[in-house]
Amino acid sequence: MVLRGFGPAATLVNEELDLTAEQCPWLSLEALSTEPTVLTVMWRNEEETYSKERARVRLVPATETEVSTVLTVSGWRQQQEKEGYQGLYPDSWSMLTGDIFWGLMLGPLRLVRNQLALDGCYPEGDTRLFRRGDALVALLGPGRFEEVSAGVPGDGSRITDLPNGRFDLEFRHRFRNHSNCYVALVGATDPGEVKIDGVLAERVTDLDTVEQGWMWSPSMPGVVMRLHSSAKAPVSVQVSGLNTHPAVHQTRWMFDADPEGWTVENDLAAFEIRNGALVCVPTGGDPFLTVRLAGLDAKKFARVRIRYRTRQNGSMQLFWSPPTGYSAERSV
Numbered sequence: 001m002v003l004r005g006f007g008p009a010a011t012l013v014n015e016e017l018d019l020t021a022e023q024c025p026w027l028s029l030e031a032l033s034t035e036p037t038v039l040t041v042m043w044r045n046e047e048e049t050y051s052k053e054r055a056r057v058r059l060v061p062a063t064e065t066e067v068s069t070v071l072t073v074s075g076w077r078q079q080q081e082k083e084g085y086q087g088l089y090p091d092s093w094s095m096l097t098g099d100i101f102w103g104l105m106l107g108p109l110r111l112v113r114n115q116l117a118l119d120g121c122y123p124e125g126d127t128r129l130f131r132r133g134d135a136l137v138a139l140l141g142p143g144r145f146e147e148v149s150a151g152v153p154g155d156g157s158r159i160t161d162l163p164n165g166r167f168d169l170e171f172r173h174r175f176r177n178h179s180n181c182y183v184a185l186v187g188a189t190d191p192g193e194v195k196i197d198g199v200l201a202e203r204v205t206d207l208d209t210v211e212q213g214w215m216w217s218p219s220m221p222g223v224v225m226r227l228h229s230s231a232k233a234p235v236s237v238q239v240s241g242l243n244t245h246p247a248v249h250q251t252r253w254m255f256d257a258d259p260e261g262w263t264v265e266n267d268l269a270a271f272e273i274r275n276g277a278l279v280c281v282p283t284g285g286d287p288f289l290t291v292r293l294a295g296l297d298a299k300k301f302a303r304v305r306i307r308y309r310t311r312q313n314g315s316m317q318l319f320w321s322p323p324t325g326y327s328a329e330r331s332v
Contacts, residue, residue, distance in 0.1 A: 259278055
C-alpha cells in the first residue's frame with residue numbers, strides 16, 4: 001500500500017479484523033517512509049471506542065528507491081502466493097518514476113523490467129530527443145543516460161529545443177550488462193570531435209577494430225560511438241561542433257520487416273509483410289492505403305515508380321494531397 005501527499009494526521013482503519021488479545025498477542029508491521037514519520041497503532045475495545053493503550057513507532061526516513069524495492073519484492077510474493085492474484089502486482093517502480101500516480105495492477109513482464117530497473121539495469125535502453133524546427137536529433141543507447149545537456153534547459157527526456165547554430169552535447173552513459181556498448185546520435189551532422197572520459201576519441205571506419213571510438217554514418221545520418229568500461233562504471237562523453245541534419249524524408253520502401261509508415265485507410269485487412277512485399281487484402285469496393293510525407297519538396301521528384309502484383313483485373317490510382325484533401329485533379 002502506497003500513501004502519497006497525506007496530512008499530519010492521516011488515518012487508516014480496518015473494519016474487517018475481529019480479534020482478541022488472546023488470539024493476537026503481538027502485531028508485526030513493516031513500513032517505510034521517505035519523510036520522518038511517527039506511526040501510531042491503536043485498537044478499539046468492545047464499546048467501539050479507541051483504547052488509551054497504543055503503540056508508537058518512529059520510522060527512519062528511507063529513499064524512494066528503497067521504498068520501491070520493498071514494494072516490488074512484496075509484489076513478487078503476491079504474484080506467487082496470494083490466491084486469486086497470481087500474475088498481478090502493485091506497480092511501485094512506475095509510481096517512483098512518475099509514469100503513474102496510483103497503485104496499478106499489471107502483468108509479470110513489467111515486474112521483471114521493474115526489478116531490473118531497481119537493480120540499475122535498463123533492458124529497454126534510453127532515448128533522448130532534441131529538435132530545431134522540423135529537424136529531430138535522437139540520442140539512443142542501451143542502459144541509461146545521465147546528466148544530458150545540449151547547453152539549453154532540458155535533458156531530452158522530453159523533446160528539447162536546440163539553440164541556433166552549432167551545439168555541443170554532453171552526457172554520462174551507464175551500462176552494466178557488458179563492458180562494451182554502442183551509442184548512436186541520429187539526425188546530427190558530422191561533429192568536430194568526440195571526447196570519451198576527457199580523452200579525444202579516435203575516428204574510425206570500423207568500430208569493431210577499436211575498444212573506444214566513433215564513426216560518421218551518412219546513411220543514418222548520424223554518429224555511432226563505441227564505449228568501454230571494464231568496471232561497468234558510467235562513461236562521460238562530449239560531442240562537439242554538432243548541427244542538425246536537414247530532415248530526410250523516406251522516398252523508397254522495401255518492406256523488409258514492417259509497413260514502413262504505410263497505414264490502412266479503407267476497405268483493407270491488416271497488412272502482412274511477405275518476401276519484401278506489402279501484402280494488401282481488400283475487404284470492400286474502395287480499398288486504399290496512405291503514407292504521410294509532410295514537408296516533402298515534390299519539385300525534386302520527376303516520377304513515381306511502383307511495383308505491384310494482383311490476382312484480379314483492375315486499375316490503380318495514385319493520389320497526392322495538400323492539407324485540403326484528395327481530389328481527382330491531383331491523381332494519376
